[in-house]
Amino acid sequence: xKSKRSVYDSPWRGLLYLMPGLITYALFILIPVVQTILLGMxxxxxxxxxxxxxxxxxxxxxxxxxxxxxxxxxxxxxxxIMILPTLLGLVLASIIELNDIAFRKLFEVMFFMPYIxxxxxxxxxxxxxxxxxxxVLNTVLxxxxxxxxxxxxxxxxxxxxxxxxxxxTWVHYGFxxxxxxxxYSRISPSLYDAVALxxxxxxxEFRHVALPSxxxxxxxxxxxxxxxxxxxxxxxxxxxxxxxxxxxxxxxLYVFRNAFQYNRNGYAAALAVTLMVIIFGITLLVTRARRRxxxx
Amino acid sequence: xxxxxxxxxFSRIITIAVLLLFLVISVAPFLLVWSxxxxxxxxxxxxxxxxxxxxxxxxxxxxxxxGRFGTYYKNSILVVVPVVAGTILLSLANAYAFAYFRIPxxxxxxxxxxxxxxxxxxxxxxxxxxxxxxxxxxxxxxGLVLAQIGMGIPFGTFFLRGTLKEIPRSxxxxxxxxxxxxxxxxxxxxxxxxxxxxxxxxxFFFTWTxxxxxxxxxxxxxxxxxxxxxxxxFFQGKYTGDTPLIAMGAALMTLPIIILYIVLQxxxxxxxxxxxxxx
Numbered sequence: 203x204k205s206k207r208s209v210y211d212s213p214w215r216g217l218l219y220l221m222p223g224l225i226t227y228a229l230f231i232l233i234p235v236v237q238t239i240l241l242g243m244x245x246x247x248x249x250x251x252x253x254x255x256x257x258x259x260x261x262x263x264x265x266x267x268x269x270x271x272x273x274x275x276x277x278x279x280x281x282x283i284m285i286l287p288t289l290l291g292l293v294l295a296s297i298i299e300l301n302d303i304a305f306r307k308l309f310e311v312m313f314f315m316p317y318i319x320x321x322x323x324x325x326x327x328x329x330x331x332x333x334x335x336x337x338v339l340n341t342v343l344x345x346x347x348x349x350x351x352x353x354x355x356x357x358x359x360x361x362x363x364x365x366x367x368x369x370x371t372w373v374h375y376g377f378x379x380x381x382x383x384x385x386y387s388r389i390s391p392s393l394y395d396a397v398a399l400x401x402x403x404x405x406x407e408f409r410h411v412a413l414p415s416x417x418x419x420x421x422x423x424x425x426x427x428x429x430x431x432x433x434x435x436x437x438x439x440x441x442x443x444x445x446x447x448x449x450x451x452x453x454x455l456y457v458f459r460n461a462f463q464y465n466r467n468g469y470a471a472a473l474a475v476t477l478m479v480i481i482f483g484i485t486l487l488v489t490r491a492r493r494r495x496x497x498x
Numbered sequence: 499x500x501x502x503x504x505x506x507x508f509s510r511i512i513t514i515a516v517l518l519l520f521l522v523i524s525v526a527p528f529l530l531v532w533s534x535x536x537x538x539x540x541x542x543x544x545x546x547x548x549x550x551x552x553x554x555x556x557x558x559x560x561x562x563x564x565g566r567f568g569t570y571y572k573n574s575i576l577v578v579v580p581v582v583a584g585t586i587l588l589s590l591a592n593a594y595a596f597a598y599f600r601i602p603x604x605x606x607x608x609x610x611x612x613x614x615x616x617x618x619x620x621x622x623x624x625x626x627x628x629x630x631x632x633x634x635x636x637x638x639x640x641g642l643v644l645a646q647i648g649m650g651i652p653f654g655t656f657f658l659r660g661t662l663k664e665i666p667r668s669x670x671x672x673x674x675x676x677x678x679x680x681x682x683x684x685x686x687x688x689x690x691x692x693x694x695x696x697x698x699x700x701x702f703f704f705t706w707t708x709x710x711x712x713x714x715x716x717x718x719x720x721x722x723x724x725x726x727x728x729x730x731x732f733f734q735g736k737y738t739g740d741t742p743l744i745a746m747g748a749a750l751m752t753l754p755i756i757i758l759y760i761v762l763q764x765x766x767x768x769x770x771x772x773x774x775x776x777x
Contacts, residue, residue: 209680216599219680223588223651224607230648231614234625241625248628290770294520297513309517312524318759318766320709322727323751326734330741338530341546373694376524380767381775404509422775433618436711440731454620454712461624464714474620485616 241471259472269473271448272456275363276432279452282367283374283431288423290371291378296412298379299386299461300404310383313376321373324483325440327438328369332356332441356442359449366441366450370434378423385419425488453477528752534745542742548660557746565743567750569722570729574708576639577646577725581707584647586699589654594684596655598670608659622649623716630717637719645713650703653773661695662688701762701769708755716735726751 209215242259246252263269294313298306315322331338332355340352355365393411435454438444444451444459452474460470534542535557536550545551562568595601596608605650626645627636635641665688673683689696711727719723730747737743759766 209674210598213599213601215680216595216601218597219591219599220601220607223592223655226588226644227611227614227648227651230626231622231651232610232616234622234629236618237625237629238621290520294517297516301513302508303513303517309521310767311760312521314767315528315756315759318705318755318770319752320711320714320727320730322709322711322730323748326744327527327747328732329734330531330534330745331527333741336543336546336741338527338546344760345547372523372527375520377771377774379590381771384688384771419763426774429618433620435620436727439711439715440734455617457624458712458716462627466622471624474618474624478618478621481618484618484746 228432241468242475244468244471246467248467252468255468259469260476262469263472263476268448268451272451272453275450276434276452278363279367279370279434280428280429282364283370284424284427287370287374287378287427290375290417291380291423292382292420294379294381295377295386296408299383300407300412304397310380314380315376316373317377319373321436322440324373325370328365328372329356329441332365332435357446359446362442362446363450366437369437369441370431374430376428378427381419381423382416383417389415399491421488421492423450425485428484432477434480464494509631516606528756531745532749532753535749536746537742539740539742541589554742557742558750559749561605561743561746565733565747566721566729567726567733567747570724571750573639573723573729574725577643577714578704578707580643581646581650582700582703584643585650585654585703586696587660588647589651590684590689590696590701592651593653593658594680594688596659599680608655609619611652611655614649616654619649619712623713626713627716636717637723639718639723642717642725643716645717646707646710649713650706654699654703657699657772658692658695661692667690697765698769698772701765702773705766705770706773 241252243254243256244252245255245258294309297303298309303309334340334352334354334357337355339355340349343349353361355361389411393415394407397406397411402487433454434452435458438450438452438455439458442450444455454477457470457473457477460466460473530547533549534546536553536555537545538554541550541554592611596604601607620646630636630641630645633641635644669687670683673687678686709727710725711731714725714728715731718728721729721732730751733747734744
């Protein structure tokens with residue numbers, strides 16, 4: 203009897219299944235990405251010839267105050283889009299879980315709702331909320347006698363970035379909460395029983411059972427939201443277009459502007475590649491640290 | 499003992515108050531926008547927070563026809579349907595090949611595809627623009643659809659490969675002995691067994707494509723081809739002074755999605771979180 207042959211051994215048949223997807227991916231994503239990486243070392247207005255200039259675009263980056271301002275703004279957004287939603291999500295999930303709240307499904311569904319919407323429509327809604335003349339926020343403030351606090355939230359450089367950032371918090375905290383709730387559902391009830399025997403209360407349950415069990419969720423949510431804050435584009439484009447001045451300008455918007463408004467394609471590519479390197483770096487670092495932590 | 503009980507119920511009141519506060523924060527913006535959508539400009543100036551005194555339904559017609567929301571809806575559907583179908587079909591074929599077939603340089607090819615999950619759109623768009631221009635696909639829905647499929651394939655492949663690998667090999671071997679070909683095994687055994695994974699992906703790619711902004715902003719230039727998010731961004735610039743009309747635009751965009759979300763919440767929450775966290 204001949205050795206068993208499987209229909210899955212023929213490489214040609216496998217490649218046949220692979221080709222359509224691989225070609226689409228290569229043609230529309232991979233090739234443009236490789237071209238962009240190369241373009242980072244060139245000077246090109248979009249028309250005419252590309253000139254090779256080595257790392258000049260990257261050197262220019264380091265003396266570009268708008269680049270640093272954008273980077274700093276992205277860092278502020280990390281607070282509003284990563285740190286704040288993660289903390290709020292953890293607190294809300296813990297409150298719901300450890301107190302046996304009735305209608306928990308209602309809270310889960312409603313808190314998650316902002317996250318399913320297009321950020322464009324979220325930006326449009328919040329632009330109205332922040333509107334100085336007949337916006338919701340100023341109306342509420344004057345209704346409770348705090349009209350002295352009302353201002354053009356998106357029009358003043360002191361408040362614009364925080365106003366955009368808070369919108370990001372609104373979008374993401376329910377998402378974080380849902381992930382933590384899923385994490386809670388994986389904790390075995392017997393772990394709580396051990397704490398109950400020790401006479402611990404809710405705080406003990408949170409501190410000694412939930413918190414250690416949720417580290418994986420915290421890392422996953424944290425990394426995802428960190429990357430999201432670095433890639434913020436839609437909200438800023440719709441709410442402020444980076445203004446007033448450059449007070450809400452972010453890296454993505456700066457890439458977009460250089461490429462499609464200032465015709466500085468090489469520089470835009472260098473910026474985009476820098477963004478990609480930061481994202482890859484963080485992802486790699488966290489994956490490594492996690493692997494080490496899990497082995498220990 | 500009784501002191502403990504008082505403290506307990508007190509903390510419970512605080513807990514519920516906090517949850518209700520966040521419930522208001524999450525939901526109020528929607529209610530305010532939907533009510534503003536039915537006011538006139540004059541109404542809105544004097545009555546920001548209350549419900550509309552009379553409902554001005556003509557805003558619907560104005561946003562749908564004059565504001566072209568009808569066109570944007572049509573374009574969004576023309577993009578979302580082929581993107582979701584195409585991404586899932588191609589990802590399924592890819593996942594099948596990676597999960598079961600003997601392919602040269604399999605690990606390398608899989609690694610290259612996985613790379614796509616972390617590539618930010620910003621890096622793709624600059625050259626994609628000129629690439630589509632050369633292919634004659636710039637400013638066409640076809641170009642937009644193909645680029646979105648390309649962008650979705652990495653996650654689709656990764657996710658479905660995991661699903662297919664969990665199916666017991668013995669089932670496939672048995673079918674092979676019965677003389678079934680690879681295509682028959684895929685369509686008669688593997689796809690029916692991956693129903694919930696495919697449903698999760700449909701929801702994920704649907705919301706992702708429906709909400710996509712940056713790529714569409716770069717690829718599409720004619721107003722008649724804009725999808726909802728890009729249409730909305732231009733619409734709000736054009737009717738800056740007319741807040742009720744903008745609110746109606748926002749209402750037309752949010753209400754159907756939210757109804758769909760509430761009906762399918764189980765799939766939506768699991769689909770979106772799985773997609774986001776790439777688990």
